[in-house]
Amino acid sequence: MRVGVLTGGGDCPGLNAVIRGIVRKGVQEYGYDFVGFRDGWRGPLEGDTIRLDIPAVRGILPRGGTILGSSRTNPLKQENGIRRIKENLAKLEIEALVAIGGEDTLGVAARLSDEYGVPCVGVPKTIDNDLSATDYTFGFDTAVGIATEAIDRLHTTAESHMRVLVCEVMGRHAGWIALHSGLAGGANVILIPEQRFDLDQVCAWITSRFKASYAPIVVIAEGAMPKDGDVVLKDQSLDSFGHVRLSGVGEWLAKEIEKRTGKEARTTVLGHIQRGGTPSAFDRWLATRFGLHAIDCVRDRDFGKMVALRGTDVVRVPIAEATAKLKTVDPKLYEEVGVFFG
Amino acid sequence: MRVGVLTGGGDCPGLNAVIRGIVRKGVQEYGYDFVGFRDGWRGPLEGDTIRLDIPAVRGILPRGGTILGSSRTNPLKQENGIRRIKENLAKLEIEALVAIGGEDTLGVAARLSDEYGVPCVGVPKTIDNDLSATDYTFGFDTAVGIATEAIDRLHTTAESHMRVLVCEVMGRHAGWIALHSGLAGGANVILIPEQRFDLDQVCAWITSRFKASYAPIVVIAEGAMPKDGDVVLKDQSLDSFGHVRLSGVGEWLAKEIEKRTGKEARTTVLGHIQRGGTPSAFDRWLATRFGLHAIDCVRDRDFGKMVALRGTDVVRVPIAEATAKLKTVDPKLYEEVGVFFG
Amino acid sequence: MRVGVLTGGGDCPGLNAVIRGIVRKGVQEYGYDFVGFRDGWRGPLEGDTIRLDIPAVRGILPRGGTILGSSRTNPLKQENGIRRIKENLAKLEIEALVAIGGEDTLGVAARLSDEYGVPCVGVPKTIDNDLSATDYTFGFDTAVGIATEAIDRLHTTAESHMRVLVCEVMGRHAGWIALHSGLAGGANVILIPEQRFDLDQVCAWITSRFKASYAPIVVIAEGAMPKDGDVVLKDQSLDSFGHVRLSGVGEWLAKEIEKRTGKEARTTVLGHIQRGGTPSAFDRWLATRFGLHAIDCVRDRDFGKMVALRGTDVVRVPIAEATAKLKTVDPKLYEEVGVFFG
Amino acid sequence: MRVGVLTGGGDCPGLNAVIRGIVRKGVQEYGYDFVGFRDGWRGPLEGDTIRLDIPAVRGILPRGGTILGSSRTNPLKQENGIRRIKENLAKLEIEALVAIGGEDTLGVAARLSDEYGVPCVGVPKTIDNDLSATDYTFGFDTAVGIATEAIDRLHTTAESHMRVLVCEVMGRHAGWIALHSGLAGGANVILIPEQRFDLDQVCAWITSRFKASYAPIVVIAEGAMPKDGDVVLKDQSLDSFGHVRLSGVGEWLAKEIEKRTGKEARTTVLGHIQRGGTPSAFDRWLATRFGLHAIDCVRDRDFGKMVALRGTDVVRVPIAEATAKLKTVDPKLYEEVGVFFG
The missing domain is CATH 3.40.50.460 (Phosphofructokinase domain)
Known part of the structure; x- marks a missing residue:
């Protein structure tokens, strides 16, 4: 199987750790090969790719940023966006797409998967930790x-x-x-x-x-x-x-x-x-595990799903559900912390 | 109400954050006063105390170690240990005891609370993260x-x-x-x-x-x-x-x-x-919240309980249950990580 | 002998290390006692003092800021400023003053020492490293x-x-x-x-x-x-x-x-x-040595002098000379570094 | 001109910064090209080389270790060592050699340069800071x-x-x-x-x-x-x-x-x-300047010399002189610090 990977939205420590987790497990355990897309959704839209194999992910675990580059290009707002993506995936013989990103990037992945039959798996990324359905997102701890x-x-x-x-x-x-x-x-x-x-x-x-x-x-x-x-x-x-x-x-x-x-x-x-620089140990752990579980979703052909942290477990949830609502600070928690004010 | 606090076992970043959380909330919200016991269970055993009020906990949040000192003294193995503790608590008019420690320290707290009627609340501490009933213990992330x-x-x-x-x-x-x-x-x-x-x-x-x-x-x-x-x-x-x-x-x-x-x-x-030095932000957050919730247990007279992390919530569990079994690495998790070996 | 110490100007990591060096050596080797002045020149101007002995300097080496406080009060611009300082020093039986500060603070010390007979020793402090006569000032490396x-x-x-x-x-x-x-x-x-x-x-x-x-x-x-x-x-x-x-x-x-x-x-x-937080190892080393050498100046009654770093040696230079001219970046050095531009 | 570069002896943070400084200035300002030798003196001895140009030194400034590898091979102890080195340099049309290393590596460079006419320039490297003729060596501050x-x-x-x-x-x-x-x-x-x-x-x-x-x-x-x-x-x-x-x-x-x-x-x-990991800012500064000055020695055909730090200046000294004597701690300095013992 050939799998595409992209990273969208703002920079976030741990993106490279996710990519490495996906590729190491995908190649070594499932024999997949990978295509990296450049600059988020711009990559599949324009067919702009980058080599993504074991040597490409060597040494990237402690490095901030993303070797794939990023952008906020939204294919749903581009003329014939979806058609062009489907054509490019077909041309490249890509059978599944892992999208790593925040609300916007995953929102696109949800619609592509649920409405247009593009087989997507999502990995949540937001430094702000405001994505529902997961206890924490990587980058936040850093x-x-x-x-x-x-x-x-x-x-x-x-x-x-x-x-x-x-x-x-x-x-x-x-x-x-x-x-x-x-x-x-x-x-x-x-x-x-x-x-x-x-x-x-x-x-x-x-x-x-x-x-x-x-x-x-x-x-x-x-x-x-x-x-x-x-x-x-x-x-x-x-x-x-x-x-x-x-x-x-x-x-x-x-x-x-x-x-x-x-x-x-x-x-x-x-x-x-x-938002820059080397990820903390916590974020490297979390991001790596998200990568490992995302490629398991691909293997199980469990598309339209996003990996998420619950306690110490990595679970799967529908992407659409996860991006529906912002996770904000509970007033009770804010009040709990208020004892230290003044 | 007067409340005693002690820290037992090995050094662990975050102990001071717990103590500060307990005292700040106890004094400011509940009007309690506090007695610090020196060197773990040796303190109540020998009536060795230290002043513990708002000024005493100023500036200790980022500091490693414990301002109360620690030891591995086990009062259950001392002659008349339990009687001496009860006498000292009575003399000092202490109505509740918060014990911060690992398996051993909490094991004593469980027995004191369950078998001998000493009102104890436990806060789990182990750098090794091997305590059941809690997703993480503070000190581990550091x-x-x-x-x-x-x-x-x-x-x-x-x-x-x-x-x-x-x-x-x-x-x-x-x-x-x-x-x-x-x-x-x-x-x-x-x-x-x-x-x-x-x-x-x-x-x-x-x-x-x-x-x-x-x-x-x-x-x-x-x-x-x-x-x-x-x-x-x-x-x-x-x-x-x-x-x-x-x-x-x-x-x-x-x-x-x-x-x-x-x-x-x-x-x-x-x-x-x-195990030394300033705690990570994660451990300061966790340890502080453990302190805040431990004093809530005291207020609710919910003794024999220990605070624990479940996902992003702090919950209460029976101390005895929590210390019954070591939390070891699940073979499946070890296998998951094994993809990176070699 | 009784010695006064003050810190003036902006915050700078290493101030506490200087103070500790002065006091440890002054007390232990020369038997001096010390008076801390609060908030730079405001202290001697208003006779506002703080206890400064061995226990007062325990544990301050790694701490940023200054236990003496700081200000930019300039006694030369205050009515009867010099007379008030001399009176307060006499009242407190202080025979020497160590002033730790930048251009302004040291400029005052130079004039007090050279023109008004107040026995001052200077320690250079500027995070900007722009003081002549010394290779480096502490705080800069941090x-x-x-x-x-x-x-x-x-x-x-x-x-x-x-x-x-x-x-x-x-x-x-x-x-x-x-x-x-x-x-x-x-x-x-x-x-x-x-x-x-x-x-x-x-x-x-x-x-x-x-x-x-x-x-x-x-x-x-x-x-x-x-x-x-x-x-x-x-x-x-x-x-x-x-x-x-x-x-x-x-x-x-x-x-x-x-x-x-x-x-x-x-x-x-x-x-x-x-400019905040714990000083780097380099700054702790430099600041401590500046403190040790400053108190040696006092012992030698070598007033009007400032300690300075030359290579790996700490030397003495006239304060007035040191503060006369700003040390700016040599155009040749800027050109040397220019190879990396673009 | 074609210049060879090698790193010998133990690992030391800053080695890559030296290499980058040499290559950036050598290529951009003097139009030289470079040959990297692998694993210290083993490289020129066996003619084992590695590409060394501007792209090869991109991004290496903050990285510990050495992209050239290292060893303790001593060509003076190898059969026909000197002859083999001269032959390899001739074959590769290398006109100058920059050797970055400690006492042993530089000792070889001194003899090659002074006795055998191999045009060498030395850059001192020792984490222990025990090399005479320089105030500090990079790696020490880290x-x-x-x-x-x-x-x-x-x-x-x-x-x-x-x-x-x-x-x-x-x-x-x-x-x-x-x-x-x-x-x-x-x-x-x-x-x-x-x-x-x-x-x-x-x-x-x-x-x-x-x-x-x-x-x-x-x-x-x-x-x-x-x-x-x-x-x-x-x-x-x-x-x-x-x-x-x-x-x-x-x-x-x-x-x-x-x-x-x-x-x-x-x-x-x-x-x-x-001795591992990213160099401190001080060491990156020092190592980079050593690199820039080493290539200036080459341009001036000032062979047999080593760059050294004196105060804030980088100077040149004969390699042989620099490696003649270990720089140990002055008893006076040790005594100065002794005030803090006990």
């Missing part, structure tokens, strides 16, 4: 680790100067990175997109922290918003991968805090360093 | 991260000299650290206590790796054993914490490999660096 | 290490998306951090304040890099400027420590690159994470 | 950083259990790694090969540390020896790279400490993890 290390560093500079330090982390729609890194980094305030924040409450926490002679750290997700009225963001344009550009909510918040509390406040926007 | 980073480094020295490098990691009875760090580090052979290894097979994997012009990395748990006959360990004594001292299985294996394959082989024994 | 690790991470996200990534690092007047981290991180363009850059040249390097099928990384110091005309910075206000706030040169450059090359470009501003 | 991080971790496990932890680091003849990492890691005793240690003194330091309620960390170089009589090492054989195999001085010391002080003591032998 991002949380990087953010936590940064927050650890910000503590000492906050203490030395008795300043407020605002750290803006990724998370447009879900606050998982903010919540986990904020808790792990000992932040005094954590603000997430799921709950509009009360600026007076934030300032009260900050003031109480200073009264105890400590300098406060505020961790804010890029998508968090204040209660009354939207922040006028200085630049709201999305890039071609759908990432918000320097959104400014962190910087806006620092200025508001200065105005209201009279304390100096500074902002650090972690940005792209959260 | 240990796997340290071991993986070490294996990453060993690759380059193995490649430069075309040598075998054997890396011995922790795990007397369970191979979790070896399995996770070996997979994440791209090891070519992983040997665990759960499955006696075949030296011929190991040498075959090594030889095949060299044939492909790569240098092999072998990750071996300290408790792994060859199929035919036990390794004569050079020093089998246990220390007072029950850790095996430099066991020698890694060094023994390196010598056997040299003899049989004619290739140079070197050993690195990671030892105590796996 | 900042370069953090920036290099960030650049390593940016490579993979640049490659996966074939984008330009602009990384803005610290350095208002000197490009040392940009030069060292840019070289160590394999950047394709490095821009420093010492040489105004030619936007056409930068775009030519970027285009040539893309032609070779690689994604370019641009490292730019916050103080770098284009050749023709100043960048209109969106916010040029200095904070009370004299740090430029989010200066925007990185973001400005990314937008210009997009306009001129048609390639997507993103900016990451590393900000305060460069 | 090794010190790894050892310091390990010592940081050992502190918490020592404190939690109130045990002695002995950490054995590299350094057969010189104690540089022990001295720097021991100081940076806050060790309480540092033992180096340059000064035989007094076991009673060591035990006195340990006892005094326990009296102050702290647990001691001992850092010992693998080549350190007690005053009276040699330690009977359990395995003194050298490997083919001249590294001592698990020497046991650390383990021996831990047992002696237990016997004499009655305190538990444990040993960690860091071993090969000190």
